[in-house]
Amino acid sequence: MAKDMTKKKIIIVGGGISGLLATIKVCELGGEVDLFSYCPVKRSHSLCAQGGINACMDTKGEHDSIYEHFDDTVYGGDFLADQIAVKGMVEAAPKLIKMFDRMGVPFTRTAEGTLDLRNFGGQKNKRTCFAGSTTGQQILYALDEQVRRWEVKGAVKKYEFWEFVKIIKNKEGICRGIVAQSMNTMEIKAFKGDTVILATGGPGQVFGRCTASTICNGSAVSAVYQQGAEIANPEFIQIHPTAIPGSDKNRLMSEACRGEGGRVWVWRNNPETGERERWYFLEDMYPAYGNLVPRDVASRAIFKVCEHMKLGIDGEHRVYLDLSHIDGDYLKRKLGGILEMYSEFVGKDPREVPMEIFPSVHYSMGGIWVDRLHNTNIPGLMASGECDYQYHGANRLGANSLLSAAYSGTVSGPEAMKWAKSGNKGSELTDAEMEAARQEVQNEYDKILQMNGAENAHKLHHEMGDLMYKYVAIERDNNGLDAALVELKKLLKRWDNIGITDRGNVANQEAMFVRQLRNMILYAMAIAKSARMRDESRGAHAKIVLENGQRKMDKDGELVFMGRDDERFMKVTIVNYDEKTEEPVVSYRDFDHSLIKPRARNYAVAKKE
Amino acid sequence: MAEKKVRFVIERQDGPNDKPYIQEFDVDWRPSLNVVAALMEIQKNPVTVDGKRVPPVVWECNCLEKVCGACMMVINGKARQACCALIDELKQPIELKPARTFPVIRDLLIDRTRMFEALKKIQGWIELDGSFESKEAPIQNPYTAQTAYEISHCMTCGCCLEACPNVGPQSDFIGPAPTVQAYLFNLHPLGKFDAPKRLNALMEKGGITSCGNSQNCVEVCPKSIKLTTYLAQLNRDVNIQALKNIFDN
Ligand SMILES: Cc1cc2nc3c(=O)[nH]c(=O)nc-3n(C[C@H](O)[C@H](O)[C@H](O)COP(=O)(O)OP(=O)(O)OC[C@H]3O[C@@H](n4cnc5c(N)ncnc54)[C@H](O)[C@@H]3O)c2cc1C
Ligand code: SF4
Numbered sequence: 001m002a003k004d005m006t007k008k009k010i011i012i013v014g015g016g017i018s019g020l021l022a023t024i025k026v027c028e029l030g031g032e033v034d035l036f037s038y039c040p041v042k043r044s045h046s047l048c049a050q051g052g053i054n055a056c057m058d059t060k061g062e063h064d065s066i067y068e069h070f071d072d073t074v075y076g077g078d079f080l081a082d083q084i085a086v087k088g089m090v091e092a093a094p095k096l097i098k099m100f101d102r103m104g105v106p107f108t109r110t111a112e113g114t115l116d117l118r119n120f121g122g123q124k125n126k127r128t129c130f131a132g133s134t135t136g137q138q139i140l141y142a143l144d145e146q147v148r149r150w151e152v153k154g155a156v157k158k159y160e161f162w163e164f165v166k167i168i169k170n171k172e173g174i175c176r177g178i179v180a181q182s183m184n185t186m187e188i189k190a191f192k193g194d195t196v197i198l199a200t201g202g203p204g205q206v207f208g209r210c211t212a213s214t215i216c217n218g219s220a221v222s223a224v225y226q227q228g229a230e231i232a233n234p235e236f237i238q239i240h241p242t243a244i245p246g247s248d249k250n251r252l253m254s255e256a257c258r259g260e261g262g263r264v265w266v267w268r269n270n271p272e273t274g275e276r277e278r279w280y281f282l283e284d285m286y287p288a289y290g291n292l293v294p295r296d297v298a299s300r301a302i303f304k305v306c307e308h309m310k311l312g313i314d315g316e317h318r319v320y321l322d323l324s325h326i327d328g329d330y331l332k333r334k335l336g337g338i339l340e341m342y343s344e345f346v347g348k349d350p351r352e353v354p355m356e357i358f359p360s361v362h363y364s365m366g367g368i369w370v371d372r373l374h375n376t377n378i379p380g381l382m383a384s385g386e387c388d389y390q391y392h393g394a395n396r397l398g399a400n401s402l403l404s405a406a407y408s409g410t411v412s413g414p415e416a417m418k419w420a421k422s423g424n425k426g427s428e429l430t431d432a433e434m435e436a437a438r439q440e441v442q443n444e445y446d447k448i449l450q451m452n453g454a455e456n457a458h459k460l461h462h463e464m465g466d467l468m469y470k471y472v473a474i475e476r477d478n479n480g481l482d483a484a485l486v487e488l489k490k491l492l493k494r495w496d497n498i499g500i501t502d503r504g505n506v507a508n509q510e511a512m513f514v515r516q517l518r519n520m521i522l523y524a525m526a527i528a529k530s531a532r533m534r535d536e537s538r539g540a541h542a543k544i545v546l547e548n549g550q551r552k553m554d555k556d557g558e559l560v561f562m563g564r565d566d567e568r569f570m571k572v573t574i575v576n577y578d579e580k581t582e583e584p585v586v587s588y589r590d591f592d593h594s595l596i597k598p599r600a601r602n603y604a605v606a607k608k609e
Numbered sequence: 610m611a612e613k614k615v616r617f618v619i620e621r622q623d624g625p626n627d628k629p630y631i632q633e634f635d636v637d638w639r640p641s642l643n644v645v646a647a648l649m650e651i652q653k654n655p656v657t658v659d660g661k662r663v664p665p666v667v668w669e670c671n672c673l674e675k676v677c678g679a680c681m682m683v684i685n686g687k688a689r690q691a692c693c694a695l696i697d698e699l700k701q702p703i704e705l706k707p708a709r710t711f712p713v714i715r716d717l718l719i720d721r722t723r724m725f726e727a728l729k730k731i732q733g734w735i736e737l738d739g740s741f742e743s744k745e746a747p748i749q750n751p752y753t754a755q756t757a758y759e760i761s762h763c764m765t766c767g768c769c770l771e772a773c774p775n776v777g778p779q780s781d782f783i784g785p786a787p788t789v790q791a792y793l794f795n796l797h798p799l800g801k802f803d804a805p806k807r808l809n810a811l812m813e814k815g816g817i818t819s820c821g822n823s824q825n826c827v828e829v830c831p832k833s834i835k836l837t838t839y840l841a842q843l844n845r846d847v848n849i850q851a852l853k854n855i856f857d858n
């Protein structure tokens with residue numbers, strides 16, 4: 001059969017929820033998709049999402065409203081999210097849920113057979129749809145199935161086990177294709193596309209240990225950043241308060257544990273009676289929201305209790321997350337998978353003994369800068385899902401990111417088709433340009449294969465993780481951030497001195513990791529630099545005041561944090577890559593916050609409208 | 610005191626057509642260590658017990674939470690996920706081998722394309738009118754939804770195919786996991802409409818008649834999917850469909 005040359009070809013990198021929805025939209029509009037992923041798309045990181053997805057379905061007689069969802073999101077994001085974009089997302093949310101339901105996502109039902117809803121942090125109403133404790137898996141699978149249907153129809157060609165390495169621009173600077181490498185045969189190839197969408201997920205691996213999958217390395221984002229794409233708000237890294245600390249990974253205990261009544265506590269001696277007691281410190285510190293305070297607030301409280309008050313379990317960085325007071329059958333039904341996971345990886349049953357948890361890096365609010373239609377600053381290149389910076393401002397509400405991943409895919413897909421049809425795409429890539437781009441990647445790869453130094457890439461990665469946790473995580477101050485930047489530059493130098501043991505030409509994971517690691521270091525520098533420049537506290541970014549070069553304490557011995565500074569910093573951080581110095585260059589950009597006036601974010605009292 | 614070590618005996622293979630060979634590694638023990646975490650340690654220092662520096666062992670993993678299905682391998686003779694295989698619960702030395710029901714790409718890395726291809730065969734999807742909102746979410750029997758939820762946990766890991774005596778070069782059997790997925794779609798209020806198509810597909814060569822009911826699959830499924838229960842149910846549905854086909858002709 002002759003190929004239909006009029007068909008538009010969209011390259012989508014990433015087969016998580018965002019990439020798959022974009023794929024479906026493109027196919028429905030008559031386009032063809034080349035879909036790239038590290039893994040079979042059905043194994044993408046989106047399936048780790050346990051808790052649920054927010055949408056105002058109002059099936060619980062609580063008179064929940066879309067406006068309330070809008071306001072919770074903007075307020076939760078500490079007024080750094082583009083409000084028009086957020087509004088679009090929350091309005092679309094109920095429609096997306098109904099569509100997912102038709103697609104076969106087995107959402108948990110009520111006795112009447114309608115959609116059940118649960119509580120989630122930072123929201124007073126029940127608004128979170130869920131499929132047991134594997135909501136992300138179930139949504140990803142439904143989309144994977146629909147994409148398989150399009151694959152059978154010939155509209156989708158999957159490149160699974162292919163790593164995206166670079167975009168290719170034409171001489172006008174417009175993105176017209178990509179270079180990718182097979183992770184099995186190591187073949188490097190250039191691909192043409194009318195539009196390229198990156199949907200490559202979050203950068204958790206930049207912190208070494210995190211709650212995300214091993215493939216969430218931010219490498220793709222860093223690659224396009226080095227090619228001129230702007231990164232926005234990278235300093236806003238969400239730390240999830242409740243994860244099981246581990247050397248290979250910090251395994252998330254879903255916020256749903258708190259949503260279903262889980263209580264966080266440590267032992268202490270009562271300050272008045274001196275008696276040993278369980279201290280439910282979140283309930284004590286934040287009476288209005290209690291255990292359901294948003295993530296940044298909970299993480300900082302846990303950190304404070306362990307690090308500064310030294311009240312962690314056995315003096316270590318751990319506190320109890322307790323479900324043992326709740327009916328076992330109820331727990332099994334509502335949280336089965338999560339509890340099983342704890343038993344499986346720790347060897348104890350959370351229905352009987354309280355779990356032991358500590359905060360972990362979890363989600364990046366920042367990412368590639370995009371406009372409301374998900375175009376980046378490079379024409380022809382789009383981004384959607386966790387790899388973009390839209391919707392969450394300085395802090396994301398739980399269960400809002402499956403929503404943003406899905407919604408952004410429904411925006412980026414059609415927009416990519418529009419660009420493919422009527423965008424100002426400039427000249428076609430010539431065969432010579434394609435080959436030159438391919439060859440450049442080939443040369444870089446061949447060089448890695450020759451690396452003969454003393455450093456081990458995985459050890460360097462581990463060091464980078466330690467350094468990022470030490471200086472750029474829960475509590476930040478300018479001394480630490482300066483130190484982080486110095487250390488990261490040293491790491492970048494040491495990267496040159498990596499030695500490789502695998503020079504083979506089948507599934508050479510070591511060589512690929514070396515390439516990713518360099519991208520990760522450059523991404524880490526963008527995070528650290530943005531955090532250094534933002535002299536305020538907002539959402540997930542909490543900065544301690546320095547006085548005479550020391551961390552400032554108040555008279556009760558509490559650390560003093562900078563306040564939110566709307567005048568200077570109610571702005572989007574923009575990071576550009578300086579090719580000469582390899583360093584990030586930070587500037588600030590205004591955004592739309594015309595709908596809800598900023599107010600102080602305080603979870604000690606109920607949210608005021 | 611010398612640190613406690615864990616010994617790994619790993620069956621390696623440099624490429625799809627190369628001969629397998631064995632290498633042994635020692636990894637420092639620590640609490641809650643699992644097989645993937647141990648393989649990561651080997652990456653940091655890929656030296657065998659004989660002191661030879663070798664290329665690090667290659668395997669596949671993503672989630673490290675037993676939900677993506679990637680890390681399936683044969684551990685001490687049993688097909689299972691490596692990320693949740695706790696060292697303390699395994700007999701040592703620990704033997705790791707690739708699941709040879711599937712083509713081996715390198716070391717413990719295998720090619721499970723056939724499982725995804727089988728999902729095409731059984732039409733594992735709902736025939737959606739389009740990705741838009743068209744009506745209220747259909748009311749669904751909560752009990753049926755619960756069954757669907759159970760089957761929908763299948764992470765295409767392939768443990769059940771590795772364990773099934775009837776999957777292999779001797780037959781076309783698509784295997785337990787994809788077969789049972791057909792049951793999932795037949796349960797859905799909209800998916801039901803295409804149930805006859807799926808049942809007919811299962812009547813063909815490589816379909817459900819290849820299952821010898823040996824029950825191996827259900828024992829290894831890391832997601833505890835009651836595979837044999839649904840295989841039996843499907844078998845009935847397929848027979849009924851076969852009768853219907855005769856009368857409809
Ligand atoms: C443990 C955990 C639990 C969570 N729970 C929830 C929850 O309950 N509710 C909620 O709303 N959110 C939750 N989140 C967040 C949410 O899961 C993610 O933000 C969301 O799934 C991201 O989807 P995505 O489509 O953007 O990317 P992903 O699902 O991460 O997909 C990225 C895709 O890009 C591909 N890729 C990446 N780089 C490359 C490259 N260089 N070359 C080729 N392919 C590449 C990958 O193979 C993959 O297919 C959770 C996150 C974690 C870590
Ligand atoms: S019951 Fe059928 S599918 Fe399961 S192992 Fe036996 S033969 Fe294979």
Ligand code: SF4
Nearest residue numbers: 763764766767769830
């Ligand atoms: S049915 Fe179970 S064993 Fe088989 S692929 Fe699915 S999850 Fe794995």
Ligand code: FES
Nearest residue numbers: 673677678680692
């Ligand atoms: S890595 Fe995902 S199941 Fe083991």
